[in-house]
Amino acid sequence: MKKLLIPLLTIVVQTGCKTANTSNETPTATFKHDKAFSAAYKMINAEDLKKNLYVIAADGMEGRDTGSPGQKRAGEYIVSYYKNLGISHPKVLNSFFQKVPADFMKKRGGGNLPDSENILAFIEGSEKPEEIVVVSAHYDHVGTKNGVVYNGADDDGSGTVAVMEIAKAFQTAKKAGKGPKRSVLFLHVTGEEHGLFGSEYYSQNPVFPLANTVVDLNIDMIGRDDPANRGKQYVYVIGSEMLSSQLKVINEAANKRTNNLELNYKYDDLNDPEQLYYRSDHYNFAKHNIPVAFFFDGIHEDYHKPTDDPEKIDYPLLEKRTQLIFTTAWDIANRAERIVVDKK
Template identity: 40%
Template structure:
């Protein structure tokens, strides 16, 4: 790839920096202690707006102070994030009538249902059901699953991911194997609301969803958080949710439709939405609680250009109390994301030990990531430090706990010049950058860097690959699959003294180097010209 002259010069200086600068050691003790503490049962899974939040923030302030950071929000460690908690009660079965066989799906077991609307009761009765394929309206790609159908007041049934997710290459109308934002459940509910649907139900399928039903069940039951905004989200659908694949097949059979044939048809441009000829009914009551959660903000002020900022971010929250497994109802979130917060503290310690850089370095712990990136979204929309003056940075969401890797993965590769800048730091460890092994999971749209990217700030999201120095690709892939299947978003995501932190320390050394280079430099890395975030960044910087 040909580099623009400015990028080439910056890359050369980065290479020199990587070769000549020795970073302060990343503290293994900090990584272990902070992870173990935050993921202990005492913190009750770190759900926002609970006693677990209070303990979490108090502990993180203590660690930030000890590291040598300053309060980052006008003398305060915190940024209030207004949230509203909605808890569904007395949830009825999701009933489908009018077909060959009436169906009544059980809450949690067969389906989950919720609402973005801040309303005391949801009651949907006899809503016509329409299968809308992948539920995508993408004019720039010549694709509209809602073309020719009016779904106002109706219930839409939607497939997860993109139509070409089974393509093993990155070629296709939606990027082939790599998920686009059109494949994310958040988009599908947003588009259903724009189309006026009363209810939007996604069919769960483990591979294209990238997680099993247990993850859906634990994430979509119990208290649900949303940003507390004027209008109470009444422009959204009344109901949003998921159903298991087997009940979905039974629904299509009851409607006299060929499930497999319709799934195949939905993969192709020109697909027409199919009314199923059945009606949906569901109701429940909501307990509503408004409160503010908090982002935590620390800063290492710059020595020469304190009004320019480099950002490190991670989320401190997890799911709190969740559906019990073997009697354990605390989702401790040790890897996701106590380890990320431990990394934020360890990087703060290292940067302070190195002394102030020319630019300021901000350490941001955000809330409510698990509820839809709400804390980072709020910060990006209400920044403590102007986004036009934020150079870029690194987001961390879980770290390597299985040992050193030969490779390093850039998630959402091909978007920003930070990818060029990080290469020398990866090479300095004798490692290679490789493509995402599972681009179909849409990881780029699932963590807090996305909130900043949408508003133009280049943020690197990278992690160890699966090619371990001990055990190779087989061992790395096995470890990844084991975590997703057995621990991700479950009570089993607990700290263990058996974790191997060597790979995490190597990754954090890369993040340290990149952040330090940005903070000591004068350049402003941008998005590549064809990246979807380039225009907003150019506009932001032009108006600074």
């Protein structure tokens, strides 16, 4: 997650509402194919999350700084994972990569960062393919400093592998003939640590029209606990009712259906001193009036330190949080009507 370097004074979220169908559909009404959902849900497991995270957060990835050789190695691993699952990239792209130019980042304070890439994997919807559910995480971190590797296992290796597991779950359902009604974009963005560059670039150069983007479920640090919640089964949820009256309800119903974590809304406040609503990639969707939910574990003692290592991750809790986000995405992707944008 991007560090807050200076106080944010006044940040205005655009408040124009998109036209959207309203629905009285209950949050659990989209689980008609329980066997398909259950089989997909069970594909998300701590063992696979751990296996992938030990690769993504290995010393050989050199802290995955934006545009670095280590980040590119991590990106190739992510792409090979999707290829092995039989998941492809959006048809309008020639590959899984969307280039984020150095000049774009430099104009936004990115210094001398080299070109980098967002990674886009895609499962097309069976009934409403033009409507897009985005599940996002940044796969960059802060690199190597004074010869010491900052592995970023939680920030945001945990979110990266969670997106990969969620994709595997959806692909399992698709192979069983129960793929999502809406399309799902699995978006791994770059440049988050330097200024949310990858998600900003995507929002300005969307592969799919932003008007067709239903939601962004953003995952940034979900593998640890913070001092205030040590040992608890919880997750912070930020922004889920900022733009839509339905998204928070859907997520809470998904939580009750699954692991019944404690959903902590401490940071779900535009005036919170930490300003977390503005500090991860979901914000570049929210400012375009796309409903968002940001899943987060809090600021712990290894945040942005070289000690953020994979052996410190709580893998059973990472599994539960990933299952919650998958269940929320499943509901949104499969419900009859698109969730509304009805808040300012």
